[in-house]
Amino acid sequence: MKLSTKGRYAVTAMMDLAIHDNEGPVTLSDISSCQGISLSYLEQLFSMLRKAGLVQGVRGPGGGYRLGKTPNQISVADIITAVDESIDSTNCKGQLDCNKGERCLTHHLWNELSEQLLAFLSSITLAEFIKDPEIKKISVRLDGTAHRISTMFPVTSKMIMA
Amino acid sequence: MKLSTKGRYAVTAMMDLAIHDNEGPVTLSDISSCQGISLSYLEQLFSMLRKAGLVQGVRGPGGGYRLGKTPNQISVADIITAVDESIDSTNCKGQLDCNKGERCLTHHLWNELSEQLLAFLSSITLAEFIKDPEIKKISVRLDGTAHRISTMFPVTSKMIMA
DNA sequence: AAATAACCTAGTAATATACTAGGCTATCAA
DNA sequence: TTGATAGCCTAGTATATTACTAGGTTATTT
Numbered sequence: 385m386k387l388s389t390k391g392r393y394a395v396t397a398m399m400d401l402a403i404h405d406n407e408g409p410v411t412l413s414d415i416s417s418c419q420g421i422s423l424s425y426l427e428q429l430f431s432m433l434r435k436a437g438l439v440q441g442v443r444g445p446g447g448g449y450r451l452g453k454t455p456n457q458i459s460v461a462d463i464i465t466a467v468d469e470s471i472d473s474t475n476c477k478g479q480l481d482c483n484k485g486e487r488c489l490t491h492h493l494w495n496e497l498s499e500q501l502l503a504f505l506s507s508i509t510l511a512e513f514i515k516d517p518e519i520k521k522i523s524v525r526l527d528g529t530a531h532r533i534s535t536m537f538p539v540t541s542k543m544i545m546a
Numbered sequence: 547m548k549l550s551t552k553g554r555y556a557v558t559a560m561m562d563l564a565i566h567d568n569e570g571p572v573t574l575s576d577i578s579s580c581q582g583i584s585l586s587y588l589e590q591l592f593s594m595l596r597k598a599g600l601v602q603g604v605r606g607p608g609g610g611y612r613l614g615k616t617p618n619q620i621s622v623a624d625i626i627t628a629v630d631e632s633i634d635s636t637n638c639k640g641q642l643d644c645n646k647g648e649r650c651l652t653h654h655l656w657n658e659l660s661e662q663l664l665a666f667l668s669s670i671t672l673a674e675f676i677k678d679p680e681i682k683k684i685s686v687r688l689d690g691t692a693h694r695i696s697t698m699f700p701v702t703s704k705m706i707m708a
Numbered sequence: 709a710a711a712t713a714a715c716c717t718a719g720t721a722a723t724a725t726a727c728t729a730g731g732c733t734a735t736c737a738a
Numbered sequence: 739t740t741g742a743t744a745g746c747c748t749a750g751t752a753t754a755t756t757a758c759t760a761g762g763t764t765a766t767t768t
Contacts, residue, residue, distance in 0.1 A: 387549035387663075390725065395659065396652040403651070411744065418652065422727050427746070434746095444735025445743040460659065489565070490558040490580065493675050497557065497622065501549075504666050513655050552756065573713065584758050589715070596715095606766025607712040 385498050385505075391464040393421060394429050398463050401439065402455045402510035409448030429467055436466035455514055461505035547660050547667075553626040555583060556591050560625050563601065564617045564672035571610030591629055598628035617676055623667035 397415050404410050412430060416423040430449060433439045438458055439449045451458065559577050566572050574592060578585040592611060595601045600620055601611045613620065 385549065386551075387547065388725080389548075392656060396656045399652045399655045409744095413744075424728070425726055428726090431746075441745050442735090443733075443743085443745045446736065447734090447744055449745085490561045493561045494554060494558050496675075497670065500670070501667070505663070508659065508662070513658075550756080571713095575713075586759070587757055590757090593715075603714050604766090605712085605714045605764075606768095608767065609713055609765090611714085 385461075385464070385502050386468040386470060387464060388468055390429070391468040393419060393426070394433060394463050394467040395460055397426065397429070398433070398438065398451075398458065398510060399513050401449060401451050402458075402514055405451050405455060405514075408446070409442045409450045411448040414448075432467050433463070436462070438462060438466055451510070454511075456509045456511035458510045459506045460508045460510075461502055464505065547623075547626070547664050548630040548632060549626060550630055552591070553630040555581060555588070556595060556625050556629040557622055559588065559591070560595070560600065560613075560620065560672060561675050563611060563613050564620075564676055567613050567617060567676075570608070571604045571612045573610040576610075594629050595625070598624070600624060600628055613672070616673075618671045618673035620672045621668045622670045622672075623664055626667065 396419060400415055400418070401410050412423055412426045416426055419426075430439060430441070434441060434449075434452070437452045440452045441447070441449055558581060562577055562580070563572050574585055574588045578588055581588075592601060592603070596603055596611075596614070599614045602614045603609070603611055
């Protein structure tokens with residue numbers, strides 16, 4: 385279990401798809417300008433997401449990406465593990481005797497923690513975010529044209545905090 | 547909130563200290579050989595942990611590091627934030643108008659997720675790991691000489707899994 | 709006095725992250 | 739049928755982070 389900006393890009397992009405899941409595909413170009421990262425890099429991330437079955441590509445004009453499963457079937461853990469390849473959690477993997485024919489206790493403890501973290505992130509699905517009250521407000525306000533512009537919304541005091 | 551191998555090194559090292567909290571200081575040299583990372587790198591990590599008040603250095607022979615607070619006052623989140631400086635969660639921080647004078651909804655959603663994750667890792671303290679039944683077994687078996695060698699323990703089938 | 713181990717700095721190798729540049733293919737609309 | 743769109747793919751590269759090496763100083767114990 386690893387968590388970097390790369391993983392965050394993937395998660396936020398998937399949130400975007402989830403919000404517009406019933407409105408048609410979202411283009412990487414839109415996500416690129418929203419998240420402020422290069423289109424080509426996004427393409428690489430989505431290549432991994434697609435191979436993991438988390439998204440579906442739709443080619444041609446009006447195309448883009450949509451979710452590969454229902455929002456409640458896609459967890460944050462799924463997304464992160466798809467793009468952030470897991471770290472070698474023991475650093476002495478392969479060699480069972482990392483020190484004098486024995487094995488570190490702390491490695492075992494880390495595994496326990498790592499599993500707890502994975503379970504936690506697995507329990508959070510994209511469906512939770514669609515239910516967010518802030519989003520409902522936006523959806524109502526923008527309904528018709530939501531597909532193109534609802535990934536953005538006006539700044540509020542709540543949003544400024546990091 | 548960021549989680550890399552660097553953070554894992556810090557967490558496992560702190561677990562080590564927590565286990566031996568009542569037995570005297572643990573040397574970085576011991577941790578180095580256990581975790582398989584360089585002594586000097588550990589020194590740099592512990593410099594950050596010390597500045598965060600999470601550990602106390604004890605100089606001279608018989609010295610090493612011990613916890614700076616009680617195990618139940620030190621959370622996994624504390625450790626990770628001390629060594630893995632937090633990422634710029636929005637990528638458009640500073641400029642409030644990341645796109646056409648508006649702000650991305652997904653950034654807001656990420657902040658919510660990030661806070662949930664932080665709350666989760668804040669709820670897990672080093673005290674949990676001391677209570678681990680596996681550790682109790684070791685402590686009983688090694689009691690007197692535990693300080694030096696109890697960071698290691700024999701391989702069991704349970705341990706081989708990653 | 710000698711050994712230990714924290715504590716500190718500068719420089720560097722290795723790796724991961726993020727981007728650039730180019731191209732190809734499927735699909736839609738004019 | 740043609741052009742625009744947008745997915746899809748590869749190779750190369752700039753940047754940042756991670757992890758290490760190699761020196762050193764200082765406090766403490768034996």
